Amino acid sequence: MSKGDETRAAILDRAVAEASRLGLAGLTLGSLARQTGLSKSGLFAHFGSKEDLELAVLAAGVERFVARVMAPAFKAPRGLPRIEALFEGWLAWHRAPDLPGGCLFVGLANELDDRPGPLRDRLVAYQRDWIETLATAARIAVAEGHFRADLDCEQFAYDFYSIELAYHHFHRLLRDPDAERRARNAFAELVTLARAASA
Amino acid sequence: MSKGDETRAAILDRAVAEASRLGLAGLTLGSLARQTGLSKSGLFAHFGSKEDLELAVLAAGVERFVARVMAPAFKAPRGLPRIEALFEGWLAWHRAPDLPGGCLFVGLANELDDRPGPLRDRLVAYQRDWIETLATAARIAVAEGHFRADLDCEQFAYDFYSIELAYHHFHRLLRDPDAERRARNAFAELVTLARAASA
DNA sequence: ACACCACGCGAACGATCGTGCTATTCTCGC
DNA sequence: GCGAGAATAGCACGATCGTTCGCGTGGTGT
Numbered sequence: 396m397s398k399g400d401e402t403r404a405a406i407l408d409r410a411v412a413e414a415s416r417l418g419l420a421g422l423t424l425g426s427l428a429r430q431t432g433l434s435k436s437g438l439f440a441h442f443g444s445k446e447d448l449e450l451a452v453l454a455a456g457v458e459r460f461v462a463r464v465m466a467p468a469f470k471a472p473r474g475l476p477r478i479e480a481l482f483e484g485w486l487a488w489h490r491a492p493d494l495p496g497g498c499l500f501v502g503l504a505n506e507l508d509d510r511p512g513p514l515r516d517r518l519v520a521y522q523r524d525w526i527e528t529l530a531t532a533a534r535i536a537v538a539e540g541h542f543r544a545d546l547d548c549e550q551f552a553y554d555f556y557s558i559e560l561a562y563h564h565f566h567r568l569l570r571d572p573d574a575e576r577r578a579r580n581a582f583a584e585l586v587t588l589a590r591a592a593s594a
Numbered sequence: 595m596s597k598g599d600e601t602r603a604a605i606l607d608r609a610v611a612e613a614s615r616l617g618l619a620g621l622t623l624g625s626l627a628r629q630t631g632l633s634k635s636g637l638f639a640h641f642g643s644k645e646d647l648e649l650a651v652l653a654a655g656v657e658r659f660v661a662r663v664m665a666p667a668f669k670a671p672r673g674l675p676r677i678e679a680l681f682e683g684w685l686a687w688h689r690a691p692d693l694p695g696g697c698l699f700v701g702l703a704n705e706l707d708d709r710p711g712p713l714r715d716r717l718v719a720y721q722r723d724w725i726e727t728l729a730t731a732a733r734i735a736v737a738e739g740h741f742r743a744d745l746d747c748e749q750f751a752y753d754f755y756s757i758e759l760a761y762h763h764f765h766r767l768l769r770d771p772d773a774e775r776r777a778r779n780a781f782a783e784l785v786t787l788a789r790a791a792s793a
Numbered sequence: 794a795c796a797c798c799a800c801g802c803g804a805a806c807g808a809t810c811g812t813g814c815t816a817t818t819c820t821c822g823c
Numbered sequence: 824g825c826g827a828g829a830a831t832a833g834c835a836c837g838a839t840c841g842t843t844c845g846c847g848t849g850g851t852g853t
Contacts (some may be wrong), residue, residue: 510768636800639799
């Protein structure tokens, strides 16, 4: 890795952490330059524009998410074990030390939901992928006989996702010490319902 | 109402809408002045500082939320009907025309979760109130015999809230046309579980 | 109707934003 | 170890941020 790539990676490290805490609005070239010890223009040269930096931050976040949550889960056995691995991996993701502000995507989602552009488009695409992954995992669990045959797998993905969002909210905004327990309760209930024979 | 109060209210109207779409970061005195036809300094004079404006926006949002969601729900009969009214009122709240960016509080939550200060403190207090209201409503439903006796009412509030957050996410970011149906499904399931006799 | 004061405007402030240019320093292949 | 090209610094730019101040003007209470 050349010198340039090294510093670029170091910048992105700080940028991801900053974006996690303060969002893209709080991610400024000035503060980023201060934190990395670079000059503002020296830092800027690594990215053609602010938007390119933001895109790079998003890409770096996705890369980490895939490596830490997706990939390990796909090493777990198909069906319910994989779904449990996704749940656990995502819980750990929320508390990753390099994401001091919690899940990067939840923060970005609220900032970008009314701001059209390539950044928003990519985030939406990633989110759809992630939700589709959840739904597919549920379908596999049905095929494996872990979940009941008539399970609405898209609804399962929605409910799964809603637990994540609530955890983020209760943990990061309200600092609720019970947030994790509540999330686990909700997940256990969700799984129980998915296993049960249909009514 | 004096002239000053009138313009102040008009400013807050625009400010609430702007904060709903773009968050507090996108809420600038300049754009607000342009939209209201005031000069920047003239507008500024109505609020001692940007933070005071933000606090006023939050207060105005809470006022509307109470008037449109809380108050009507408390006119509904105690127990399950009231809980259903809370759910419906909140669904309507998300799509209020004066909140073009969706629920004001969800947007603010993500912006303030790592930004200490009086603004964050107040938002947290409001959110705790809202959650406590949900839990209390569930306890009443238990007392009325609508919900089973051993229901975990705090967990119920968590699950209820998670549906709201997921709806916001699927509706506003992903523009998912099924968002409302998914939310209703999840709510129906939540109620069913709360009614059922304990396992 | 008059006086007064709230109300709003205009100009300017220092800071910081993202972004160009030019120069200097450093790195790495030969 | 030298020369080419990448990497970084320095400086300046226009724009916009929140904020201050002084000055008019028009709404308001008597």
